[in-house]
Amino acid sequence: MSRKFLAGLLVLAGMTAVPMMAATYEVGTCVSGVPKANQFTTITDAINAAAPSSTIWICPGTYPEQLYISKPLTLHGRSQSNTDRPVVTVPLSNIGGEPGLLINVTSVVTGWEFAAQIVVKNVNPPGQVKIFGITVDGSGYSFGCSAQMAGIFYASGTSGIIGNNTLRYQQNGGCGYPIWVENGAAPVQTIFVNSNSVHDFGNTGITAASSQVPSFLTAYVRGNFVTGGTSPADILTLNTAGSIARNVVTGGTIGMEDTDLDQQAAGIVIEDNVVADVLTSPGVGIVAREGDTASSNQVSNVTTAFYLQGGSTASPGPSLQSNTVKNVHTAFEYDCTANATVKTNTVNDAAIAYDNVPSGTASDNSLYNVDTILSGGCAL
Amino acid sequence: MLRKTFWSLPTVLLALLVCPLHAATYGVGSCNAKLKSFSTIQAAVSTVPSGSIIQICPGTYYEQVTINQPLTLEAVTFNNSNRVTIALPPNTTLSPNVGSILGVPPGLVSQYLYAQVLVASVAPAGPVNITGITVDGTGGNRNCNGSDGLVGIFYSVNTTGTVNEVTTRNQQHCGYGYGIWGENTAGTTGDFTVENSSVENTDDNAIVTGSDQSPSTINASIKGNFINLPNTAAAFSVGVRGLVAGGTITNNVMTGGRSAVLIAPLAAQPQCCAMTISTNTMADIALGTTGAAIQMGLGSTATSNQIFNVYTGILTSSAATFRSNTMMNVTQGAGVAIGCEPGVVNGKNVFNDVAIGYDQPETPMTGDTLYNVDTIQLSPCS
Numbered sequence: 235m236s237r238k239f240l241a242g243l244l245v246l247a248g249m250t251a252v253p254m255m256a257a258t259y260e261v262g263t264c265v266s267g268v269p270k271a272n273q274f275t276t277i278t279d280a281i282n283a284a285a286p287s288s289t290i291w292i293c294p295g296t297y298p299e300q301l302y303i304s305k306p307l308t309l310h311g312r313s314q315s316n317t318d319r320p321v322v323t324v325p326l327s328n329i330g331g332e333p334g335l336l337i338n339v340t341s342v343v344t345g346w347e348f349a350a351q352i353v354v355k356n357v358n359p360p361g362q363v364k365i366f367g368i369t370v371d372g373s374g375y376s377f378g379c380s381a382q383m384a385g386i387f388y389a390s391g392t393s394g395i396i397g398n399n400t401l402r403y404q405q406n407g408g409c410g411y412p413i414w415v416e417n418g419a420a421p422v423q424t425i426f427v428n429s430n431s432v433h434d435f436g437n438t439g440i441t442a443a444s445s446q447v448p449s450f451l452t453a454y455v456r457g458n459f460v461t462g463g464t465s466p467a468d469i470l471t472l473n474t475a476g477s478i479a480r481n482v483v484t485g486g487t488i489g490m491e492d493t494d495l496d497q498q499a500a501g502i503v504i505e506d507n508v509v510a511d512v513l514t515s516p517g518v519g520i521v522a523r524e525g526d527t528a529s530s531n532q533v534s535n536v537t538t539a540f541y542l543q544g545g546s547t548a549s550p551g552p553s554l555q556s557n558t559v560k561n562v563h564t565a566f567e568y569d570c571t572a573n574a575t576v577k578t579n580t581v582n583d584a585a586i587a588y589d590n591v592p593s594g595t596a597s598d599n600s601l602y603n604v605d606t607i608l609s610g611g612c613a614l
Numbered sequence: 615m616l617r618k619t620f621w622s623l624p625t626v627l628l629a630l631l632v633c634p635l636h637a638a639t640y641g642v643g644s645c646n647a648k649l650k651s652f653s654t655i656q657a658a659v660s661t662v663p664s665g666s667i668i669q670i671c672p673g674t675y676y677e678q679v680t681i682n683q684p685l686t687l688e689a690v691t692f693n694n695s696n697r698v699t700i701a702l703p704p705n706t707t708l709s710p711n712v713g714s715i716l717g718v719p720p721g722l723v724s725q726y727l728y729a730q731v732l733v734a735s736v737a738p739a740g741p742v743n744i745t746g747i748t749v750d751g752t753g754g755n756r757n758c759n760g761s762d763g764l765v766g767i768f769y770s771v772n773t774t775g776t777v778n779e780v781t782t783r784n785q786q787h788c789g790y791g792y793g794i795w796g797e798n799t800a801g802t803t804g805d806f807t808v809e810n811s812s813v814e815n816t817d818d819n820a821i822v823t824g825s826d827q828s829p830s831t832i833n834a835s836i837k838g839n840f841i842n843l844p845n846t847a848a849a850f851s852v853g854v855r856g857l858v859a860g861g862t863i864t865n866n867v868m869t870g871g872r873s874a875v876l877i878a879p880l881a882a883q884p885q886c887c888a889m890t891i892s893t894n895t896m897a898d899i900a901l902g903t904t905g906a907a908i909q910m911g912l913g914s915t916a917t918s919n920q921i922f923n924v925y926t927g928i929l930t931s932s933a934a935t936f937r938s939n940t941m942m943n944v945t946q947g948a949g950v951a952i953g954c955e956p957g958v959v960n961g962k963n964v965f966n967d968v969a970i971g972y973d974q975p976e977t978p979m980t981g982d983t984l985y986n987v988d989t990i991q992l993s994p995c996s
Contacts, residue, residue, distance in 0.1 A: 369967070459920075461922070583812040603696070
C-alpha cells in the first residue's frame with residue numbers, strides 16, 4: 235500500500251470519526267485548552283454540538299435555558315476566578331415575557347406532564363448522563379398544578395449520576411419536584427443521586443420511581459441534604475430497588491418514604507440517614523414498607539418516627555434495626571403491619587413507643603422516657 | 615458451744631451496723647415491692663448509702679433534687695410506661711440553690727442558678743450517674759430577676775458523672791434557661807459525660823461545660839445527643855457551649871437556635887482550651903438571623919461534621935483546624951469565616967450551595983472541594 239493511499243484513508247477516517255469522538259466542550263471561557271470550535275455561550279448549543287460521551291464544562295454565570303439531553307454526556311460546573319456557581323434559570327417566554335417552560339416529558343409512572351428545566355430522555359446511543367456541580371433555580375415559574383415542574387428529570391430508559399448540584403425554588407404552587415428519576419419497562423436502569431443540596435421546593439425534594447414489578451430502576455440516593463419546610467416530602471422512592479443512605483433531611487410532612495405498587499416489589503435499604511424536625515402534619519420521619527431494611531438512622535423531633543407498611547403473615551414486613559429515635563410523639567406506628575422486625579432500636583423521649591401493633595408481635599428495643607409503651611391495637 | 619456463741623454475737627452486731635451502709639438498690643415510688651422504697655427522690659438520695667442505685671417508678675415528681683454523694687439514678691418500667699419526670703414544684707419561688715464559676719449567662723458576671731437536679735459537694739468522691747430520667751422546666755418563666763438562671767441538671771465543681779439517655783426540656787427562664795451544665799475549678803480534672811440524651815427547648819444554652827482553670831480541669835464528652843432549640847435571635851441560644859473546656863463533642867444531631875457549638879474563653883482565662891468537634895450533624899441554625907453552626911475556640915478541631923442550612927458554617931479562631939466537613943445550603947453568610955485569624959488549617963472539606971466560601975482568610979484558602987459557591991474568597995487579609 236502506498237504511503238499516499240494510506241494517508242488518504244486516514245483522512246477519510248478522520249473526517250467520519252472526528253465529529254463522533256468524545257471531546258471536551260465548554261460554555262463560557264474558563265477552561266484552558268478547549269478549542270474555539272468547542273466553546274459556546276449557551277448550554278443548549280454545547281449539548282447539540284457535543285459528540286456522545288463528551289464532557290461539557292459550564293463556567294460560572296446565569297443560563298436562562300430549558301435543557302434537553304438525549305445523548306450520553308457529562309455536564310460539569312466549573313469555577314472561574316473567584317466564583318463557582320453556574321445557574322440554570324427559567325428562561326423568559328416568548329409570550330408576555332414571563333418566565334416560562336415547555337412541557338417536555340410525561341411520567342411513565344404517574345402519567346403526569348412535566349415542565350422540566352433539565353430533561354434527560356431518549357438517550358441515544360445508550361449511555362450515562364452525568365450532571366455535576368450546577369445550580370438549577372426554578373424561581374419565577376409558577377403555573378400551579380396544571381403541569382408539574384421538575385428541576386432535573388431523568389426519563390424512562392436513562393441512567394447516570396446527579397451529583398453535588400443545588401436544586402432550589404422548584405415551587406410551582408405546590409407541584410414542584412427538584413429531582414425526579416424514573417424508569418418503565420426493561421432493561422433495568424441505575425441512577426445515582428448523590429450529595430445534592432435541595433431546598434425551597436413545592437412538593438417532593440427527590441423522587442425515584444419505577445412503573446414495573448419487579449422494579450426496573452435501581453436508585454441510590456446518598457448524601458443529599460434536603461430541607462422541605464412545609465412541603466409534602468423530602469425523599470420518595472416508589473417501587474425502586476437500591477438505597478437511601480447517609481442523607482440529612484429536615485422539615486416537610488414526611489422525611490423519607492418508600493412505597494410500591496401492589497405490595498410486590500422487593501424492598502430497599504434505608505440506612506445512616508438523619509431525619510429531624512418533621513413536624514408538619516402528619517410529620518412522619520421514615521415510611522418503610524415490606525421488604526425494606528431501615529437501620530442506623532437517627533430520627534429526632536418528628537411526630538411519628540417510623541410508619542410501617544405492607545407485610546403479611548406470608549411476606550415479611552419492614553425490618554427496623556439499630557435506629558435511634560429521640561423527641562417524638564410515636565416511635566413506631568405499626569398501622570397493624572404484620573410480620574415486621576423491630577429490634578435493637580433505641581428510643582428516648584416518646585409519648586408512645588409502639589402504636590397499633592398486631593397481637594403477638596415481639597419487640598426488643600431500648601426505651602427511655604416513654605410515657606406509654608404500647609398503645610392502640612389491631613382487630614384481627 | 616459457748617465459744618461459738620461468743621464469736622457469733624459480735625458478728626451479728628457488726629452485720630446490723632454495716633449492712634445498711636452497703637451500696638444496694640433502692641426504690642422511689644411503689645412499683646417495686648421488693649425494694650426499700652421512698653416516696654420522694656430527695657428522700658432517697660439523702661438516705662441511701664453512697665454508691666447505691668435508685669430505681670424510680672414512672673410518674674411526675676414535683677421536686678428539687680440535691681445529690682451530695684455518689685449514686686446512680688435510673689427509671690424503671692412499670693404499668694406500660696417508663697417516664698420519670700422531675701418537674702418544678704408549682705407555686706413556689708424559684709430561689710437559686712447554686713452558684714456558677716462560669717457566670718450566668720456563661721461568661722458574664724452573675725453567678726446564681728436554680729438547679730432542678732443539683733450535684734454538688736459530693737462526698738465521698740465518686741460519680742453521680744443519671745440514666746433515663748426526664749427533667750422538665752415547664753413553668754420556669756417566673757421569678758425572673760434578669761440575672762439568675764434555671765438549669766435542668768447541674769454538676770457543680772469537683773463532681774463527676776454521666777448523664778445518659780436523659781431528656782431535659784423547656785428550661786426557659788426569661789432568656790436564662792439551660793438544659794445540662796457541668797463545670798470544674800482548681801483541683802483534680804473531672805470527667806463529665808452527656809450522652810444519648812435529648813435536650814430540648816431551652817431559651818439559652820442547651821448544654822454548658824467549662825472550667826475556670828487553664829489548662830482546663832474538666833474533660834467533657836458530649837456525644838450522641840439530640841439538641842433542638844427554638845429558632846430565635848437570642849445571642850446565647852447555643853447547643854453546646856464550652857468555656858475553657860477540654861474534651862470532645864461528637865455524633866450529636868443539633869437543630870435550631872443561633873449556634874450549635876460555641877467554644878470560647880473566659881475573661882480570666884483568655885487562652886482558652888481546645889475541644890474536638892467531630893461527626894456531628896447541624897442543621898437549620900440561625901434562620902432569619904446571623905450565627906454560625908460552629909464557633910471554634912483557640913486551637914480547636916472540627917472534623918467530619920455535616921453542616922446544613924445555616925447562616926455561617928464555621929467561625930474559626932486562631933490555630934483552629936477544620937477538615938473533612940460537609941457544608942450545604944449556607945446561602946447567606948460564609949462557609950467558613952476566618953476573620954484574619956492566623957494559623958487556621960483546612961483541607962478536604964466539601965462545600966455545595968454556599969454564598970461565600972471563605973470570609974477574610976488570612977491568605978486565600980485551597981485544599982477543599984467547592985460546588986455552587988457564589989464567591990470563593992471574600993476580602994482576603996493579606
